[in-house]
Amino acid sequence: MPKSTFRSPLRRTTGTVTVIEARVHRSFARNARLAFYLTTVVVGLLTATVTAEQLHPILALFAGIVVGIVCGATAWMLVRCWPVIRLLWWWTPEILLALTVVYGWMFLARHTHLVVRLLVLVLVVGVPLVVAPIRRRIVAWAWCVIVRHRLRVCFAEFIIANQSGTLPLILLARPTPVGERVWIYLRPGLSLPDLESRLDKIAVACHASAVTIDRASQTTAAYLRIDVKRRQVLDTTIDSPLVDLVDPDTPTPIRPVPDLPVALDLPDIGPDVPAGKTRPNGHPTRPPAPAAPASATTPAAVAAVAGPVDDVTDWI
Numbered sequence: 001m002p003k004s005t006f007r008s009p010l011r012r013t014t015g016t017v018t019v020i021e022a023r024v025h026r027s028f029a030r031n032a033r034l035a036f037y038l039t040t041v042v043v044g045l046l047t048a049t050v051t052a053e054q055l056h057p058i059l060a061l062f063a064g065i066v067v068g069i070v071c072g073a074t075a076w077m078l079v080r081c082w083p084v085i086r087l088l089w090w091w092t093p094e095i096l097l098a099l100t101v102v103y104g105w106m107f108l109a110r111h112t113h114l115v116v117r118l119l120v121l122v123l124v125v126g127v128p129l130v131v132a133p134i135r136r137r138i139v140a141w142a143w144c145v146i147v148r149h150r151l152r153v154c155f156a157e158f159i160i161a162n163q164s165g166t167l168p169l170i171l172l173a174r175p176t177p178v179g180e181r182v183w184i185y186l187r188p189g190l191s192l193p194d195l196e197s198r199l200d201k202i203a204v205a206c207h208a209s210a211v212t213i214d215r216a217s218q219t220t221a222a223y224l225r226i227d228v229k230r231r232q233v234l235d236t237t238i239d240s241p242l243v244d245l246v247d248p249d250t251p252t253p254i255r256p257v258p259d260l261p262v263a264l265d266l267p268d269i270g271p272d273v274p275a276g277k278t279r280p281n282g283h284p285t286r287p288p289a290p291a292a293p294a295s296a297t298t299p300a301a302v303a304a305v306a307g308p309v310d311d312v313t314d315w316i
Contacts, residue, residue, distance in 0.1 A: 032080035039075040044068025090152060090170065093145045140175035147180045147228055148173050150206045158198060179208060179230040186222040195224070203228075 048064030055063065088095070108117045128134045148170050155167045168190060171183040186192075195202075195213050203211040208228045216225035 028080055028083055032076045035079045036072040036076035038072075040068040040072030042068075043071040086169070090148065137175075140180075143230075144173040144175055144180050144182075147182055147206050151182060151184070151202070151226070154198075154202050154205045158201060176227065178232065179228040182226045182228070183216055184224050184226060186224065192221065192224060202226075 044064040044067065046064075047067040048060045051063050052060040054060075105117075108120060112120075128138050151170055152167070168187060169185040171185060173180055173182040175181075192213065192215065199211045199213065203209065206228050208230050210229045212227045212229070214225050214227075215221065215223065217223040
C-alpha cells in the first residue's frame with residue numbers, strides 16, 4: 001500500500017493509492033506458505049521413494065529434499081504473485097498498446113527518415129478519423145476495454161467477496177451490435193443471484209441503458225456472460241432489398257369475389273338443444289328446418305325454406 005505526499009500550489013495534501021489491499025496480501029501470503037510446505041513435503045517424499053530404487057537411500061533423501069524445495073518454491077511464487085498476475089491481466093490491453101506504440105516508434109526512428117515517420121503517424125491517426133467504419137470499430141473495442149475496468153470497479157465496490165477478498169475473474173470482452181459482451185468467472189462466495197440483484201448499479205457504472213447476465217455454460221455455474229446494452233437496433237428502419245426485385249409494370253391480378261350467403265337468420269342455425277327438449281326459459285325447442293335444395297341459392301328461396309321466425313325470447 002504505497003503512500004505519496006506532495007505539495008500543491010494551494011495546500012499540502014496526502015494521498016494513498018492502493019493497488020492491492022492489505023487483506024489480500026495477508027491472505028495470499030498465508031496461502032503461499034501453506035502451499036510451499038505442503039508441496040515440499042509431498043514432492044520430496046515421492047521423489048525420495050521413487051529414486052530410492054535407483055540410488056542410495058541417503059542420496060535419494062537429498063534428491064527428494066532438493067526437488068521438494070524447488071517445487072515448493074515454484075508453488076509459493078505462483079500463489080504469492082497471483083494478485084500481481086491478476087492485476088497485469090486486467091491491464092493487458094493497455095500494456096500491449098503502450099509497448100506497441102513505444103517500441104514501434106523507436107523502431108521507425110532507428111530505421112526510417114522523419115518524413116516516413118510522419119507519414120506513418122498520419123496514416124495511423126488520420127485514417128480512423130476519416131473512415132467511419134474503422135472509427136466505429138475502434139470505438140467499439142475501446143468500450144470493451146473500458147467495460148472490463150468498470151466491472152472490476154463494481155465488483156470491488158459493492159459485490160461481496162469471499163474471506164480472502166478474491167474478486168471475480170474478468171475474462172475476455174468483445175463488441176456486439178447493441179454494446180459489449182463480457183465473460184467472467186466467479187470465485188467461491190458469489191453466485192448468479194448476487195449479481196442479478198445489482199444489475200441496475202452495474203448499468204450505471206458501465207454508462208449503459210441496461211445490463212443482462214446469464215450462464216455461459218450449462219455445466220459450470222461459475223462461468224457467466226454479461227451483456228451490456230447501449231442502444232436498440234430493433235427500432236431502426238431497415239431498407240429491404242426485396243422491394244427493388246418487384247417489377248413496377250407487373251399488372252395487379254383480379255381475384256373473383258366468391259358468393260357469400262346473405263340474409264341469414266337465427267333459425268337457419270341448428271339449435272343447441274335437441275328437438276323435443278325444453279330450454280332453460282321454459283319455451284319448447286323447434287325441430288331443425290329442412291335443408292334447402294341445391295338450386296335454392298337466392299335469399300328469397302332461403303327465407304321460404306326457413307319458415308316463420310322464432311320468438312326472440314327463445315334465444316335470450
